[in-house]
Amino acid sequence: MRRTLLTGNAAAAWGARLAQVDYVPSFPITPQTEIIERIGVWAESGEMEVRAVTVESEHAMITAAAAAAATGVRVFSATSSQGLLYAMEMLYAVAGWRAPFVLVNVSRGVATPVTLGSDHDDVFAARDSGFLQLHCATVQEVLDTVLIAYRLGEDPRVRLPVLVNLDGFYLSFTREPVWIPDADAVAGFLPSFDPENVRFRASEPISQAVAVLGGGAYSYFRYEMHLAAEQALTVYDEIADAFESALGRRHPAVETYRSDDAEVVFFMVGSFATKARAAVDRLRDAGIAVGLVRPRLLRPYPLSALRRALAHVRGVAVIDQNLSLGKGGVLHTELCSALYGQREAPVIASFIGGLGGRDIADEEFYEISAVTRKAAAEGSAPAPRLLYRESELREVRKLQRVARVERDELASGRKP
Amino acid sequence: MYRIRLHGRGGQGIKTAGRILGSAFFAEGFEVQDAPRYGAERRGAPLFATVRAARQPIAERGEILQPDLVVLADETLAAVPAAGVLAGVDARTVMLINSSESPDTWRARLALGGSVHTLPPATSDRAGERLLGAVCAGAAARCVGVIPRESLAAAIREEVLVMGPGVVEATLERALWAFDCLAAQAGCVAEGRLEAAADWKPPDWIELPFEDARISAPHIHAAGTSVEVRTGVWRTFRPELRSELCHHCHWICSTFCPDGVITADTGGTPVIDYDYCKGCLVCVAVCPHHAMEAVPERGGEAAA
Numbered sequence: 001m002r003r004t005l006l007t008g009n010a011a012a013a014w015g016a017r018l019a020q021v022d023y024v025p026s027f028p029i030t031p032q033t034e035i036i037e038r039i040g041v042w043a044e045s046g047e048m049e050v051r052a053v054t055v056e057s058e059h060a061m062i063t064a065a066a067a068a069a070a071t072g073v074r075v076f077s078a079t080s081s082q083g084l085l086y087a088m089e090m091l092y093a094v095a096g097w098r099a100p101f102v103l104v105n106v107s108r109g110v111a112t113p114v115t116l117g118s119d120h121d122d123v124f125a126a127r128d129s130g131f132l133q134l135h136c137a138t139v140q141e142v143l144d145t146v147l148i149a150y151r152l153g154e155d156p157r158v159r160l161p162v163l164v165n166l167d168g169f170y171l172s173f174t175r176e177p178v179w180i181p182d183a184d185a186v187a188g189f190l191p192s193f194d195p196e197n198v199r200f201r202a203s204e205p206i207s208q209a210v211a212v213l214g215g216g217a218y219s220y221f222r223y224e225m226h227l228a229a230e231q232a233l234t235v236y237d238e239i240a241d242a243f244e245s246a247l248g249r250r251h252p253a254v255e256t257y258r259s260d261d262a263e264v265v266f267f268m269v270g271s272f273a274t275k276a277r278a279a280v281d282r283l284r285d286a287g288i289a290v291g292l293v294r295p296r297l298l299r300p301y302p303l304s305a306l307r308r309a310l311a312h313v314r315g316v317a318v319i320d321q322n323l324s325l326g327k328g329g330v331l332h333t334e335l336c337s338a339l340y341g342q343r344e345a346p347v348i349a350s351f352i353g354g355l356g357g358r359d360i361a362d363e364e365f366y367e368i369s370a371v372t373r374k375a376a377a378e379g380s381a382p383a384p385r386l387l388y389r390e391s392e393l394r395e396v397r398k399l400q401r402v403a404r405v406e407r408d409e410l411a412s413g414r415k416p
Numbered sequence: 417m418y419r420i421r422l423h424g425r426g427g428q429g430i431k432t433a434g435r436i437l438g439s440a441f442f443a444e445g446f447e448v449q450d451a452p453r454y455g456a457e458r459r460g461a462p463l464f465a466t467v468r469a470a471r472q473p474i475a476e477r478g479e480i481l482q483p484d485l486v487v488l489a490d491e492t493l494a495a496v497p498a499a500g501v502l503a504g505v506d507a508r509t510v511m512l513i514n515s516s517e518s519p520d521t522w523r524a525r526l527a528l529g530g531s532v533h534t535l536p537p538a539t540s541d542r543a544g545e546r547l548l549g550a551v552c553a554g555a556a557a558r559c560v561g562v563i564p565r566e567s568l569a570a571a572i573r574e575e576v577l578v579m580g581p582g583v584v585e586a587t588l589e590r591a592l593w594a595f596d597c598l599a600a601q602a603g604c605v606a607e608g609r610l611e612a613a614a615d616w617k618p619p620d621w622i623e624l625p626f627e628d629a630r631i632s633a634p635h636i637h638a639a640g641t642s643v644e645v646r647t648g649v650w651r652t653f654r655p656e657l658r659s660e661l662c663h664h665c666h667w668i669c670s671t672f673c674p675d676g677v678i679t680a681d682t683g684g685t686p687v688i689d690y691d692y693c694k695g696c697l698v699c700v701a702v703c704p705h706h707a708m709e710a711v712p713e714r715g716g717e718a719a720a
Contacts, residue, residue: 005435005438005439005442005448005450030457112634116455169451169453170477170478173451173452173453174449174450174451174477175435175438175448175449175450175451176448176449176474177442177447177448271477272477272478274476274477275475275476275478277475278475278476279613281475282610282612282613283613285612285613286612286613286614287614288613359478359479360478361481361619362476362481362610362613362616363616363617363618363619364619364621366613366616366618367616367618367619367621370618385621387619387621388622388624389619389620389621389622390620390621390622391620393624400631402644403635403636
């Protein structure tokens, strides 16, 4: 085991390498491309014994990944943003094949307008697809979570593909110290995949992923996927224990940081949670009882663990780096449904921030905590708040003034 | 914690400079976080890299808004608001600027209250341009004062190895030279502290007003708006015609120019539109008579 500086993208590639994947279909997209580039270099040099191919689109890539997984080999792939959305039809389709593989998403906001910056609208769009969904907060977690994801998806009680998300730029291009475990230690935690009945072969025709006529059969297969995803909560807990004993790091389904005696907590997923952790420390220094609760799993949703973690707090500040247009933050909506009707449920305040790579400053975390403490004291939730500064609107106004000249020219009938 | 921001343009080695600094800190036992930040991944486009180094694990991430050290590899960025060179710079921020002008000039020009030092002058050729990052890394390492010369060299060997032994040698030469030149500034950068949460200034959040789609759709209802984007500011080197060598076979340089900024006058002499020439130097490469020359934008050699 050695400790070295790695980017999130390099850590994802190391995860695939240590999992000894057999097949990597890929298609480039910023900010993911470094992952497949690195795997390509290792495939070329022989450091990875893998078949790495570039295919014509993300739609084909997911089809190829799942088709290979259906033969019982271990498969890895990676994408981002529009690429994930382009593959969306096949995400839903292949989840039902019950052939597990791991797909890394490097989150990036979706068009329109186009951005390279990170938010979670891309990966949350896959929320209901049947892929399990794990979110990483640090570069170390990226490597570890890829390993955990294989064991989780391959467990016979689960047998679903797994999406591992890391945030573009904030993790993908950011280097942090990472323990790279020895291959032997990884093999102890993640043995080679025993595919059992997942064994599609050329010249051995079987019907896999069949069509059904009628809702009864359809409901059976779909609901079994749902039950398998719920099983994955129990399986994940077992795996987290196994990971800790094999590799020494603990990654529970829900991270709680200084939340036991907290009056209010930040609630979020992904890499910005480490920023919240830093803010918690400084707020604690100032005598304010704040904590952090961060689910690593979005699907399955760790309902009981979250209820336990939030049982004693008076207010929850949900920070959503996503936006369900016409509704609001997805984490907020889901947490409300999880806590509704619970005795002495906390006040839940909704904050939308970090869209398209927008950073969240320290003082914004402090203000979020102040707003939420006030709401908790008053016993009523404030209106949802977009984290947006006057200076940001000023910049947009400047752009609009430039565009306005063109607009006025059109309106006046003059050709611009 | 040390919080360092390095600003430059694509192609100047700024991303590599951040990694060199990060690896050198790491070798000295620091916890480290380094990251480049860029929009357009293109030569000449503004970018910056951040480096954090601390004795404890680092939880913060993203932009550095209270820098202890800002290194400016390309002085033309000081006038580009989007580059954000001065973001969070205050009286305790040390600035290192790659410029032939004096620190006093920069202090007055940018109204800086803190200390300003200039980098040792870079060689004004294309190889030197690529090694600006090496100069920045060497100078920054000396200014923080906790990175010994040999750790800097080891970090360079580690980070630049993939680019080949020649690049390693050239990077070592420039970085160590910059390290030595800044002996008088050794340790001038102090580890910063963030403001306590007890006395923060609340953010100036606003309610985003509703505006109908005639205003809020991201449309520009006009052709040719890219005319306003004078990409010539991205240029670090410019092609210049040596007319005595030109054979007026203008179709070669003008056809190969990817931006269509080379036209010909009635005599067949190429004319370059410097408002939009990005300095890719394809014309320099393709001119069969070697009549196009690459000239650095800075350093007094370039024509106005």
